[in-house]
Amino acid sequence: MLIASLAVLLVFMILLLSSKNKYREYTEPLDKEEYKLKDLLCVGLFIMDKIKYSYNTEYDRKVLDKISELKGPKYSVYYLQIYWANKITLMFILLILFLFVGVSQEEITTEYLFFGVFVLALVVFVSYRELDKKVKERRLSIQIDFPDFLNQLVLLISAGMTVSRAWERIVEQSEKDTVLYDELRIVLADIRAGKSEINAFEDFAKRCRIPEITRFSSIIIQNINKGSSDIVPMLLRQASECWEMRKHAARRIGEEASSKLLFPMMLMFAAVLLIVATPAVIAIMGSM
Incomplete structure (x- = not known):
């Protein structure tokens, strides 16, 4: 077992040293906080390249769909490769630990x-579940922020501003660094770069992938195409509905937080019970 452990460790070190420079620039843009194994991902990338993995299975397509939502379609293939590299590298490290513990x-x-x-x-299951969790958190974050943005937009449009001008003002005055406001800035940047407003709002809905944004984008696009004068009442109705959804979302977050606190509280209760009961048990045992 010791020989096998050393052999696997040696293989890992050889792969690391031979691939580090090759993939240095490829992994450089990654956030160290998000990718803890950033400096070792070259091993996973090297292995995936050597086996000529196609990244085209049904599982890959599901992962790619979630990554596209989180990172955007432009770099989705890149992050799919990083996803696999991270998984392979982690499994390699766990295998080494498993062998050395076995020794x-x-x-x-x-x-x-x-x-x-x-x-x-x-590792395979958890990595996918983690991706799914991030998608849910992203959508929930958008649902929490959207009603407030919608109210501001309605107020500015009611005051005589166009949708695009109101959008620009909200984005420029906001200091929020949340998912929704990042997406709002992307829309504004796209329009300034020459993309048509219709395409910019359609892409906005595709990236967010929640019903509220899809409906909102449809209202805005309809207003651009037909110049509907009913846009303010329509947005007001949606704002009212979105506030109700926000309340449900906030309630759900509270329930999840409560359930997460339950287990630590049970452990604390057990610890207190043990501290209180131990002297009594010792006293009883001593008197027998």
């Missing part, structure tokens, strides 16, 4: 082998 045991049991296989398989 400390007198013998490798069947249960230990099954546990190792289970942990490696868990």
Whole structure:
């Protein structure tokens, strides 16, 4: 087992040293906070390149769809490659740890082998679940911020501003660094770069992928095409509905936070109970 452990570690180090310079620029844009294994991802990228992986399975398409929503379609393929590289590198590291822990045991049991296989398989499942969690958090963040933005937009349009001018004013005056306001800035940048307003709003809806934004974009596009005078009442109705949705979203966040606190509270209760009960138990045992 020791020889196998050292052999796998040696292979990992050889792959790391031989691929580090090759993929340095490729991994440079990645955020170290988000990708903890950034400096080791070259190993995963090297392996995926050597096996000539096509990134075209049904699973890849599902992952790509979620990555497109999180990172945007322009760099989605790049982040799909990083997703796989991160997964392969993590599995490699876990395999090395698994082998070295096995060295400390007198013998490798069947249960230990099954546990190792289970942990490696868990990496595949957890990485996808983490991606799914990020998508849900992104959508929830948009739903939380959208009613406030919509109210501001309605007020400015009612005051005589055009949609694009009101949009520009809200974005320029806001200091919020949230998902929705990042998307609003992208729309403004697209329009300033020469993209038509209709295409900019359509792309906005495609990136956000929530019903509220899709409906809102449809109202704005309809106003651009037909010059509808009913835009303010329509947006007011949607704003009212969105505030109700925001209340439900806030309630859901509160419920999730409460459920997350439940387990630590149970542990604290058990610890307090143990501290209080231990002297009594010792006293009873001593009197017997």
